[in-house]
Amino acid sequence: MLLKIQELKLQKHETMEYCGKTYNIYKRSNLYEEVWKQPITKIAKIYSVSDSAIHKICKALNVPTPPAGYWSRVRARKTVKKMPLPKGNYREQKTGLRSETIKLSQEEDGILKFLDDENRTLVLAIADQIILPHEDSRMHSKIIAHRKKVSKWQKELKKSEAKGWGKRNLSDPPFFADTVSEESLPRVCRIFDALIKALEPLDCKLTDDLKIKVNQETVHISVTEVKEKIPHTPIEKENLELLKYEDRHNSNSYISKPKINKYDYLFNGRISFMIHGRKTFRDCKAYVVEEKLGDIVLALYEVSDVLRQEREKREEEARQREIERQKKEEQRERYNLEVANTEALVNKAEDYETSCKIRAYVSALEKSGELDDETATWIQWAKQKADWYDPTVASSDEYFGKRKHEESSESKVLKKSGYSWW
Template sequence: MNNIIKLSRKELYDKVWATPMIKLAKEFNLSDNGLRKICKNFDIPIPPVGYWQKIQYGKKVNQLPLSKKDEEREIKINVDVLKQNYSPEDSIRKLVTEKIRNNSSLILKVNDRLSKPDDIVVKTQSNLENKKMSNSYEKVKGTISTSRGLPSIIVSPKNVSRSLRILDNLIKNFKFLGYQVLLNDEGLKIVAYDDDDDMLVYIREKSNAIDTIDDRGWKSRDLIPNGKLAVKISRFGTSEFVDTDRSTVENQIEKILVKIETEFQEMAEKRRQWKIEREKQEELRLVEEAKQQLKDNELNKFIEFFNDAHRWKKFMILKEYFEYMKSENPKNLEWIQWAEKKLDWYNPAKNEFDSLLDQINRDTLENISKKERRF
């Protein structure tokens, strides 16, 4: 069963430049190549390879304009509703979930106490214990936070132990999955596949806003921790896993790992698609470059042909003049020999070498550089 989506050239153009092709194609249940063909058929420019990567990294980009002609021309796209629910990302998530569940090395349950904690957790625990002894100001009242260069944790003292156990579990699982676990000024970073593909993981205690009145009668709103922990994953956006009435964060380790691994796998797939697209674009560029080279060579050959024809006509005038002078002065042998050599040099059918004229262009009779010499 098919549905038909109707939209104008301008509407499709706006969508193409607002959403990556691979993602937008799903709305129409098309492949990205199928959507590209539609854009090509309706003369709709699409973002070049690397456009969305530049946006992700905050680099300057240029949007190709849509020709004003037939902006409102209607485009009809047939959508097969029987296949509409298929999603490559769902397929990846399913495979990742099976992988996580079948990996016996993973620890999908958080221990009730720290056991042989990771070195990063040991440093974090020491740092938070020192913070307990101070009254440092925090945005959320009654919380403490880790120092820069350590996993970013902001919780109330009663949730420090839980946070450390969750952190230790995640770090160990990250390593089991083959990620690099690094620390920088932003906090805990996990890296997969290459240095450009990473995520930040941090822990926060949720808070509630409460109206308060100080001694002077001034009203204000304070943030107060509410005891619920959240593990947050930051990449280009932020995902979080929060304590709920049905499930604590400790019981969501599998979901956290599936989410992270799925995002890494999706990014790897997108890189693979980008590579294929770049290779296609490079292949097309080389083909176009080869075509242009043939055209340039053909034009150069014709220009040479054209110039030789004009030179031949002048050569015939010179030859006629030579024959006349030879008949008038047959005894002037020195000049006759000299003129014969110059005719052979100028004749486009011979192009004989003349050391005294080696820097002269035969077509224009002007001095030329060594690169332009014709022998």
């Protein structure tokens, strides 16, 4: 939990100057009281050194430190045992180099900057105060439901493994059902319970598969438990198979050697929480995951903002692609319209040219001399056909109807009508 440490508080610790650098003076009795009052991560900030530096100083002064899980038990209001300070001829103090100035690191100073001041203060306060619920307290309803699914799947896996089938014929495992042991399941569920109970007042939501929605972004937490590789000890059934194989093998009877694993991979209780594949919190010598609940809260918010930025980037890229697609589509439509209009123009011009040829021919015929009635009737008919061909007149023909001047000449070829057979 990244909280501001006041300069006034830091001045209580003695320091000394040497060659232009500042050194802390660690007094054994004072350090003992400090490490049992608050986590070493906070003590390190007070002295402006790393966590490992405090551990080394404690070891050098023979100062006992709280074991892993101590502070999570304190937060859960459980009874804890404080180890006494060993008596003997031990060094009373030690000096160690510290930074020249004590202030928030760039990482701490920049945390949750995407939130407004009010929400940032609220989230930081919740991260600082989050505690692990008591073992007997009722869990969130979605965690209870998911835990039942996990327990059911793990029982089915045990039955399947006993038959030698492994994971065959099993449904896909629910979240963390195949990455966490039955023994660690209650612990993992309590951690999720602590997180969602702290986050729900901030309008965060828990999904059915235990993803957490932070600021409308869905953040996935992957949970794994470390497996240790240990030599396999054959069970009674495997020993019998080996004896059967050796007996038959010695009697020259063909029998395949039973396949028995050389090693077993067993869960060892050390778990890790990975926030959307970006930040990991794992059990280690210095702390357990439960002691990092506040940091997990902050990580959930930090990752949610990264997801927001990535989502908005994808949406903007999709919007730009759609704009580009629409531009291309509009360009295609304009081009095709231009092609159609040009073709129609050419087709109309061809029809007009035909009408002009007909009129020219009719005019020449009229000038050729006296015309009989039949020729005069034919000339009148020809003029009507010229008007039918002429797109500027666009008259309708008794037999052909309206001519579609804009269409191609091939589609307007006049054809004789044949018989229709029904």
